[in-house]
Amino acid sequence: AQSVTQLGSHVSVSEGALVLLRCNYSSSVPPYLFWYVQYPNQGLQLLLKYTSAATLVKGINGFEAEFKKSETSFHLTKPSAHMSDAAEYFCAVSRGYSSASKIIFGSGTRLSIRP
Amino acid sequence: GAVVSQHPSWVICKSGTSVKIECRSLDFQATTMFWYRQFPKQSLMLMATSNEGSKATYEQGVEKDKFLINHASLTLSTLTVTSAHPEDSSFYICSAFYGLDQETQYFGPGTRLLVL
Numbered sequence A: 001a002q003s004v005t006q007l008g009s010h011v012s013v014s015e016g017a018l019v020l021l022r023c024n025y026s027s028s029v030p031p032y033l034f035w036y037v038q039y040p041n042q043g044l045q046l047l048l049k050y051t052s053a054a055t056l057v058k059g060i061n062g063f064e065a066e067f068k069k070s071e072t073s074f075h076l077t078k079p080s081a082h083m084s085d086a087a088e089y090f091c092a093v094s095r096g097y098s099s100a101s102k103i104i105f106g107s108g109t110r111l112s113i114r115p
Numbered sequence B: 001g002a003v004v005s006q007h008p009s010w011v012i013c014k015s016g017t018s019v020k021i022e023c024r025s026l027d028f029q030a031t032t033m034f035w036y037r038q039f040p041k042q043s044l045m046l047m048a049t050s051n052e053g054s055k056a057t058y059e060q061g062v063e064k065d066k067f068l069i070n071h072a073s074l075t076l077s078t079l080t081v082t083s084a085h086p087e088d089s090s091f092y093i094c095s096a097f098y099g100l101d102q103e104t105q106y107f108g109p110g111t112r113l114l115v116l
Helices: none
Strands: A003-007 A010-014 A019-026 A032-038 A044-050 A056-058 A064-068 A073-078 A087-094 A109-114 B003-007 B010-013 B019-026 B032-038 B044-051 B067-073 B076-081 B090-098 B101-107 B111-115
Touching (some): A003 A087, A019 A087, A032 A064, A032 A073, A044 B101, A073 A087, B003 B090, B003 B101, B010 B019, B019 B032, B032 B067, B044 B067, B076 B090
Parallel strands (some): B010 B111
Antiparallel strands (some): A003 A019, A019 A073, A032 A044, A056 A064, A064 A073, A087 A109, B032 B044, B032 B090, B090 B101
8 A cells, every 4th residue: 555644734934945845655566756736726736756767856846856765755845935835735656557546645735935 | 738627617506406527638638537526724535537438436435426427538527416515515626647648647727616
């Protein structure tokens, strides 16, 4: 079975500060990992994904994440937060090798940016 | 990138009525689509997997007779909430795999349903 745990339901940082959103996964097979962002009353937008290639993955809007198998982690970072980064962020895992693969979502982390 | 649309974006209905939500893949074919529901301040919960030309696969605990899914074409899946009740009020989101990228789901903008 696969699962995802996001540590911290709410993270608040100052504008210009480092953003770090934590995600740990559990999977019995090599996982595919994703970070999605959701703005209020909108669907999900893919930020980045890990699919067993490079362990450091760069995504849109300056975000990146590093896959660490030894720590079963896939934390999301951004060097300098912008006000527009305020949103809900979801980490997700799938098996990925089948077009019918289900995605399991974490509980989400709400990111707030202080002026 | 892949674009998935949903219609309507929001709907208000009376208790006991049925509501149909459409999910369309724009400019690409989607043999598999997924339907999720999201309660306020919660994560997405998979309701069912919609397969073109065959019956949908429902997750445990989801009433297939209440949430009817039809995937009649490669670009359209519909979710019908039958005899809706206030507890069915939620944010419903669909997703689809895009073309050769069978690794990533692309999500629609969601449909907010309010049952009075």
